[in-house]
Amino acid sequence: MNDGLKKFLLDFYNWVTGNGARTENEDAMTELPPVLPFTMEPDKIQSRFHEKTLQERRKDWINLHGLSVFSILYRSFSIITCVVIVGLLLITVSELPPFGDENNPANNEVIDRYIKLGGNETGAQNIVAGMILDYRAFDTFGESAVLFTGAVSVLMILSAARRKNDEPKNKLHSGFNDRNFLKRAPPIHELKDDDAILRGVASLSIPAIILMGCVVIINGHLTPGGGFSGGAVLSTALILCANAYGFKKVHEFFNERTYIFSSSSALLIYALSKGYSFFTGANHIESGIPIGTIGNIFSAGLILPLNICVGIIVAGTLYGVYALFSEGEI
Amino acid sequence: MTVKTLAYNIPFISIFLMMIAAIITPVLPKRHRIPEKLSCICLFIVAVLSGYLIYALDTANGDIAFNFPVGHYPAPWGNELRAGLLEAVLAFCYSIAMLLSLTGNFQSTAEDIPERRRSFYCVLMNLLAASLLALTYANDIFTSYVFIEINTIAACSIVAVKNSASTIRAALRYLIMSLVGSGLVLISICLLYDLTGHLLMQPMHTKIIELVKNGKYIFPLTVSLALITAGLAIKSALYPFSFWLPDAHGSSTNASSAVLSGLVLKGHIFLIIKLFLRVFGLDVIEALRMDKVIFILGVTAMIMGSVHALKQLNIKRMIAWSSVAQVGYIFLGLGLNSVEGISAACLHIIVHACVKPMLFTSAGGLSAAADHLKSLHDLLGTFYINKWAGLGFVAGACSMMGIPGFAGFASKISLTMASFDSPLIIWSLAALALSSVLNALYYVPAMIAILTGTDEKIHGVHEKIIIPLSFKISIGMFIALNFYLGLRFVPLLRLIMRGVNIFG
Amino acid sequence: MLIIEWLLLIFLIVCAVAVSITKNLLNAVIIFMSYSLVMSVIWVLLRSPDLAITEAAVGAGVTSVLFFLALRRIGQMQRDNDKNKKISEASKN
Structure with a gap:
């Protein structure tokens, strides 16, 4: 038993018995307002020393110990919840079908068709790309919309908050004067002019990174990778450029306007082309999109343009979020 | 294909219309409130299309529901949407x-x-x-998850839009709770996929029935059902998980509060209904004893939500806690585990989706009449300053108390009727009665507060505030909808019941 | 090969526990980053290179960069530095 717990139990005992010795803290609190004797009226003196009611004691006790008791309870509760959930999940996982067994329920006609016919039906050598961008393209469209939603939210909360002419008409309505807490924070990125090593490395590696990103995106239907991973690679090139040459340099060719325009139009192209494909598929109309020969760059129907669109969205969004966090604007 | 081509395409068109509207809005000019007008126009088009879908399905031969394959690949390989009467009614209402x-x-x-x-x-x-419509129509459990994600992020951001310290705090709290819910749902989807090998709902259902019949994997199945229900319950603010709700709904701007309370909660609840009816089936739910858990939680929410609402002085927080109680009603209907109970729950979803936005909108109007103060003491006599808002609030409060003729009465009477066939009848009736009394206990004082005014306020010796036409129109429409639901709910309930019967 | 897999999995669990236990936020981010890297190696061993690329780029790269920026924004890194300085000064004296 540690000292804190002992003290807590002692306090608790004193509080229960009531007439026990006052704790130091409580005394300190009652003594706190130093009132000069000649300004004190007699009835006030009496009120200062009257027996405390139960409610007052409760309030004092909560003020003194509430936080520590709460943190103890919170901790034990969170540990118990964690242990219970982890245990439950471990038991569940141990009862699941064995990993990699060929009689598992997941090895059914769905997987069979994806693997056997995937190449011929979608034209993509990389069956994962065929699966996510053709068989289940609606989900992937939703996923890119998730990214778009996130980007719009961050842009709304971080960027639009900081314009000077952006005050709402009714200040009272919008929470008194606490709305200024998100005012433009100073940029935290200090640019050093003589950082020759960083610049040298950046000038060498940025072209290589961009090339790598483009390869991953364009070969998305042939090799592992695709729009999302390629876009992430491209965004690292932008981030490196911003760090080596300053945000102003990036701002010259990529600002908020370009960002909104490029990602909106990429998503729009995605939505319209895939919408056409969905619509024709559901109404049993031939879509007329050529599949091409498996293994060629220009094959797999819509998968290549969709990968490029996703790449643009991801690259812009990840860089944009970085810029918003560090500079407060894109 | 027994429905006409236009009706067949409506689910897809309505989701895509809202998506495309969202995508092109950032590049539109911001003057003259063009973005907002575009949203309103698109929503109106979706409402008209959904109305047509209801008409087409209602007049078609027999009860039909159709599947819409999204893409060129049929059911177990590609994504699918499914539309029936129930989905169409909900989409219209949303x-x-x-x-x-x-x-x-x-x-x-x-x-x-x-x-x-x-x-x-x-x-x-x-x-x-778009995400609400997709959650209504989706027939694929992973598509539902993707749209839950969109829903979560968008909902948290529309809380944070007002940029005061309290709203940001509320939004963060909401975000954390929602993400816990999403995580649970995702874990459960992985488990279900591992057990069944499908993501589409109907193939999953046949597989689950098979598993339960053979007595295989019962424990993982129970755990995954519990996890997904818990995850969605956190998102739909079932009582023990609802402490994020009053902050988020009470402190955000009025439009956000109305949409969050009236619609966003319902999207997740409808997914639970879909899970129970279409993926697991009522028999499996009963075998795994999930219905009792839901029933008990629902009753607790009905009572505790009202008890918390009683303590509130801020009118928006009071309405927000009342939402917790109303969510309890829906879960009560779900816990009855019968077609009647679930139909009554769906009717309550619709009623609450029409009444709660009205209450939030008129509460916003009333507090605007009292210098944007939201405490009940400051709202004394505001009825006489903004009569439209006052009328809306009174109608909404009467509806929430379940006074005959108002919308809330319809769902309460249907829940009562549904509980007659259930073994839980005594508990259910007691909970309904107690909760109605508690509802009255906090809505009546609020009504008295806004109706008691000083002479100056009654006789118009105060600053005239201009009530915009859009406010009058929407409150008028809300009140009309309220009376329509309250007086002519029997045909609607019959429609919903037909929808529930062909839902699985 | 099996031994490597076991080692990686054990490392993964240790990382996951360490992230939630550590008090220093900067350390937590770094441990989280190594967790993502190990995870991406495991994805390769599980024969899903697609996921490995994405995990390496997003989990280890972008997420950690964003975490670092957020820590810097709220001044946590500065605070830790100050604390370390004070401790080193105290030990010198």
Whole structure:
């Protein structure tokens, strides 16, 4: 038993018995307002020393110990919840079908068709790309919309908050004067002019990174990778450029306007082309999109343009979020 | 194909329309409130299309529901949407309620949110509408998850849009709770996929029935059902998980509160209904004893939500806690585990989706009449300053108490009728009675507060405030909808019941 | 090969526990980053290179960069530095 717990139990005992010795803290609190004797009226003196009611004691006790008791309870509760959930999940996982067994329920006609016919039906050598961008393209469209939603939210909360002419008409309505807490924070990125090593490395590696990103995106239907991973690679090139040459340099060719325009139009192209494909598929109309020969760059129907669109969205969004966090604007 | 081609394509068109509206909004000009007008127009088109879908399905031969393969690949390989009467009615109700809450709060949105932000706000609103429609129509459990994600992010951001310290705090709290819910749902989807090998709902259902019949994997199945129900219950603010709700709904701007309380909670609840009816089936739910758990939680929510609402002095927080109680009613209907119970729950979803936005909109109007103060003491006599808002509040409060003729009565009487066939009848009736009394205990004082005014206020010796036309129209429409639901709910209930019967 | 897999999995669990236990936020981010890297190696061993690329780029790269920026924004890194300085000064004296 540690000292804190002992003290807590002692306090608790004193509080229960009531007439026990006052704790130091409580005394300190009652003594706190130093009132000069000649300004004190007699009835006030009496009120200062009257027996405390139960409610007052409760309030004092909560003020003194509430936080520590709460943190103890919170901790034990969170540990118990964690242990219970982890245990439950471990038991569940141990009862699941064995990993990699060929009689598992997941090895059914769905997987069979994806693997056997995937190449011929979608034209993509990389069956994962065929699966996510053709068989289940609606989900992937939703996923890119998730990214778009996130980007719009961050842009709304971080960027639009900081314009000077952006005050709402009714200040009272919008929470008194606490709305200024998100005012433009100073940029935290200090640019050093003589950082020759960083610049040298950046000038060498940025072209290589961009090339790598483009390869991953364009070969998305042939090799592992695709729009999302390629876009992430491209965004690292932008981030490196911003760090080596300053945000102003990036701002010259990529600002908020370009960002909104490029990602909106990429998503729009995605939505319209895939919408056409969905619509024709559901109404049993031939879509007329050529599949091409498996293994060629220009094959797999819509998968290549969709990968490029996703790449643009991801690259812009990840860089944009970085810029918003560090500079407060894109 | 027994429905006409247009009706067949409506689910897809309505989701895609809202998506495309969201995508092009950021590049539109921000002057003259063009983004908001675009949202309203798109929602109106969706409402008209859904109305047509209801008509087409209602007049078709026999009860039909159709599957819409999204893409060139049929059911177990590609994605699918499914539409029947129930989905069409809900989509209609969502789009109408959202349209009215956007138009009703046209002015307060402009006061709270600066112009540059409003464009992004509209993007999020459109995405929210698209995700709600997709959650209604989706027939694939992973598609539902993707749209739950969109819904979560958009909902948290429309809370944070008002940019005061309290709303940011509320939004963060909401975000954390929602993400816990999403995580649970995702874990459960992985488990279900591992056990069944399908993501589409009907193949999953046949597989689950087979598993239960053979007595295989019962424990993992129970755990995954519990996890997904818990995850969705956190998102739909079932009582023990609902402590994020009053902050988020009480402190955000009026349009956000209306949409969040009226619609966003319902999207997740409808997914639970879909899970129970279509993926697991009522028999499996009963075998795994999930219905009892849901029933008990629902009863607790009905009572505790009202008890918490009784303690509130801030009118918006009071209405927010009342939402917790109303969510309890829906779960009570779900816990009865019968077609009647679930139909009554769906009717309550619709009633609440029409009444709660009205209450939030009129509460916003009333507090605007009292210098944007929201405490009940400050709202004394505001009825006489903004009569439209006052009428809306009175109608909404009467409806929430379940006075005959108002919308709330319809769902309460249907829940009562549904509980007659259930073994839990005594508990259910007692909970309904107690909760109605508690509802009255906090709505009546609020009504008295706004109706008792000093002479100056009654006789109009005060600053005249201009009530915008959009506010009048939307409150008028809300009140009309309220009376329609209250007086002519039997045909609607019959429609819903037909929908529930062919839902699985 | 099996031994490597076991080692990686054990490392993964240790990382996951360490992230939630550590008090220093900067350390937590770094441990989280190594967790993502190990996870991406495991994805390769599980024969899903697609996921490995994405995990390496997003989990280890972008997420950690964003975490670092957020820590810097709220001044946590500065605070830790100050604390370390004070401790080193105290030990010198």
